[in-house]
Amino acid sequence: MNPETSKPPAAGSGIQETATTPGSVPGLQAEADLLKAGALQSAIFNSANFSSIATDAKGVIQIFNVGAERMLGYAAADVMNKITPADISDPRELIARAEALSVELGTPITPGFEALVFKASRGIEDIYELTYIRKDGSRFPAVVSVTALRDDQNAIIGYLLIGTDNTARKQIEEDRKTLDQHLRDQQFYTRSLLEASIDALMTTDPRGIITDVNQQMEALTACTRDELIGSPVKTYFTDPARAEESIKRVLSEKKITNYELTARARDGRETVVSYNATTFYDRDRKLQGVFAAARDITDRKKTEEALLALKNDLENRVQQRTAELEAANKELEAFSYSVSHDLRAPLRAIDGFSRKVVVGYGDKLDDEGRRQLQVVRDNAQKMGNLIDDLLAFSHIGRREIALQSLDMDAMVKGVADELRAAESQRAIEFAFSPLPRAPGDAAMLRQVWVNLLGNAVKFSRQRKLAHIEIGGSEEGGEVQYWVKDDGAGFDMRYADKLFGVFQRLHRQDEFEGTGVGLAIAQRILHRHNGRIWGEGKPDGGATFRFALPLPAPDDHLSQGRTS
């Protein structure tokens, strides 16, 4: 608006009847001004979107335009010369406004119309929000601009209140407030999530520049959040190239997991971390950066290293023990070779030369001399047998076991036939019941049967007709076999000596033998993870049982495999 025309005409144009004093407007300029003022006036008063309310100096409404009528629901006639704008304003707001102005301006102001126009009356431009009350009692927020209308002497003759309905703006403001609150809530939530993590978390932009961190990240690096944000992530690791590589890999593969890095704090402290990271995007799927979590795995690392050290130590020890065992085995082999070879030679000489004496000089000896030479020869022979059995016993421990499914029926009958042939002068009745198959080393298990059946035959030789029963059954994941005779038996008090090397429960002149047979049988069964035991009573026969473990049902490979 033209500042030249705005003041005096505005003062005049505010009031249709009283303010227009034609005599006071000089010449043509005044005419034009009036014309202009008239146009302006009608534009203002006919605006439907602005409420224009003019009052006299006391506040009584003189003009109530179309906009006011529309907004407030009153017809101009309802209010003109009847009420003041204070009567259609929220009274509590008026009280509050009066109090505030009283304090602000240091003068008591009454909570009525004065409160609405006091500032304007002092020439202060006043625009404020207030709540208008419609005719139907409903309320709406309005922004009101208040101007004092003055006459030529600058005396206040009235006020003009131009208002707009502020409902829409208010709503937008409310919405924004709600949105802002929501945003703050979201931020708080996100931040809480970040801070609640036990891992050090950070986000970086696609170049690897840190954009956010949590407190754990600050602790990990001994740097503050402000120091961290904006710096390249790689600088906080002992191997920057590898750290940078990790970002590149995330970008190309979208994520990486369990990437091990060592973080180095400002104070030099190093922490081994397992690093998991993914890329993240905005709603338009535009890459925003990398979200990374670094978990402290120092303890796990230490445990792993300790375990590794333990494992290596154990391996070393096993190697050492194996070497020791191998050495011991070699020594044992050398020893048994020596026994086998060197101990027999002198025995052969003793026997051979005793015989030579008998053959060459027999006629010069009497019966007693020949008997004594025979004792020499018998003992040489016995020692030979002891050496052979001892060697056989030590062989069991060294031989490899070739497991296969054994046809025990055929094996036992074969052994029994041989024994019968060797003892053809004896009457022996073998009773076989069907035997289950079992996994074992054929040669070794045959030896067990030979020794057990051999004993049964030997110790039953005082019977006119000896009875030997052989049986077997499968139970509880193992197969048991037994050999029962009706021979000399043994005293159970000495049962613990049955399986000892060179241990015998019978005198040599009753039953010959070296006392190695059952020890060999037991050793063979132990090598098969089996067991053997015996029961008997003097002159009441003996029963020997042995058990072989069956392979687990799903262990198909254990049969026919060398162990």
Added chain:
Amino acid sequence: MNANDQELQILLVEDNPADAELTMDALRESGLVNTVQWVKDGVEALDVLFGHGATSAAESHRLRLILLDLRLPRVDGVEVLRAVRADQRTRRLPVVVLTSSREESDLVRAYDLGANSYLVKPVESEEFMKAVGELGLYWMLLNKLPGEAK
């Protein structure tokens, strides 16, 4: 030694004098005594076999059988066997290992190197006499060498 012994037909390689004597007793009882030469270790054995040029046993074709102990001082029986099989003149010569050892490894090695037979010396003297006597008779009388089958 004994390079002039035209009767040489069995070479007995045995370090134990008692075993050697009993072996020769057994061969004598089988009627083969005049044909045996006894050496006490592998060095002597190689010397008799290859050491005298034209007069060596290998050269003179007077040998039908070697009775070889395995454990010998200096050069052992295995080395002697290897040398015998490596030489064109003796590679088909019957070699019977006569030893105290029942070790599986010794048996395998002896046969791998081409031994014709392996006899564990029995401790019992009657068995010993019988075994060595039969062995001598078999290899000296029954067995045929190349060129003898007619």
